[in-house]
Amino acid sequence: MAEIEVKSDIAGTVWKIMVAPGAEVAEDDTLVILESMKMEIPVSSPEDGTVKSIALAEGDAVVEGQLVLVLEV
Amino acid sequence: MAFDDLLDDHARRKQTALAMGGEEKLAKRRDQGNLNARERLDVLLDRGSFFESGLFAKGIRPEARHKTPADGKIAGYGRVDGREVAVVSNDFTVVGATSSAINGKKIRHMREVASERGLPLIFLGESAGARMPDRMGAAGRAMLGQDAAEYLRDRKTPWVSALLGDCYGSSTWYACLSDFVVMRKGATLAVASTRVTSVAINQSVEAEDLGGWRLHTGSTGLVDMAVDTDEEALEAVRTFLGYLPSHRGEAPPRVEARPPEDGAADRILDILPDVRNAVYDVRDIVRCVVDADSLFELKARFGKSVVTGLARIDGRSVGILANNPKFKGGAIDVDAMRKAVSFLVLCDSYNIPVVFMVDQPGFLIGIDGEKRWAPGRIMNWMNAISLVTTPKISVIMRKSYGQAYLNMGGGRNSDEVLSWPTADLGFVDPVLGVHMLHKLKREDDPERFDSLVAELKQDSTAYSLAELYETHAVIDPRETRDALTRLLEVHAREGVVGEHKLANWPTSY
Structure with a gap:
């Protein structure tokens, strides 16, 4: 099992967290929704895997490159 | 019978050559679940169609001749879905399929026949790089560069690479010159092997970090697609070629139209959000427009705010270049710019009409983009789009802001501009x-x-644009497939090919 750090590729605010630790996700599934550039922009899963831990809470500000969650693949 | 001895000898020699690098090495591959170089040809090519060129070729050094059947690179002609192709399959069990004087001649012959007779060329990559000691010293240098067109990429015919193991040297170079590259997960693509690299930089290097699928599908964009098995990779090669002509002098093959499933047109209205701050995955809309199951996405993990894919509309090959609001809100970043240009080169080179599906808030601006040449790449894209001579049709679905309006086919950058009533044009x-x-x-x-x-x-609004005749039609989104079908009848006339002005463009951006 490898671990992958999923990072935000944009700056914004965490609007909704869609998954919990332990959740199984598929590639391109929405993990977290950010509010940025006046839009709701999802952070999607880069590949199939299981959510190990979540690094953010709803309402947090995030910068580009910030850790969103850790995925086990 | 006359010639018995000669024919027995022929059969024996053939058997020896077909035994490749020996049972031990072949068994090891089987255990790992990987096909060998000849099994790959069996999977790739139509049954019984392979004609081998150079089965009896061997390494040039006398002391290596006994262990270099076919000199490690199996070459020949075969058919894919009934169409002729030339192919080189690297046999890693034979001295790592290293590049040598003789197998270089085999590649050259395949390349020349492919270009001159109009055949796609397929490389099945798995090679260790230059053969040692052949390439050592001045004599080794003198072996190189004897073919001034060795790395010339003028896109007369499609080239495709499958990366199916450790790929260094020729497998890497030809992948980087190819129009489509598929990689089996676990394979690597790099300039030099982990061993050579570790020695050179005096630190240990992991193969996956040096040239694994995540790196090349996500960060470099050098690989179009990653799959789990050899079989899937070879299937992807066949599928890709199905959208392309055998050479640039002909139009892509036309197949029977397969309309999307019932209700697809209506579903567009469910997918498209009715509020401007919500996003969606544009691929869901594309699938409602193109022929059923025909979207073949390229570089899906790279520059995701733009989607590039081959598809069919009414049985004709088209290139879909779409903004995807699901990623970065559709804001076009540097990777997406590189991806868009490489796609325009593909479409222009092989007479594939381009359909722009537009919903973008502009280029992603910021310091990172500027550092990575965003302004230069935006103009590179404009230069490319200006040189495309295959039909270009754009569909403005929602937003089209800023300079990117032109990059996505706005104004005279498309032959036809369609807009949905939801279009939003502005700076x-x-x-x-x-x-x-x-x-x-x-x-x-x-x-x-x-x-x-x-x-x-x-x-x-779309109507403001229509009053100025900057959009040629404002259509109900549900009519998109019909409108594109009709316009392709007008613009993609049978037998008409483009001028391929982008055929000599670079292969990496």
């Missing part, structure tokens, strides 16, 4: 526009702010 988002133009924030004077926003929106 920036109206809310930002009012802020910039009038230096007004909503909290200062909400009533005036809202009326200015409404005013700016009014001027940005």
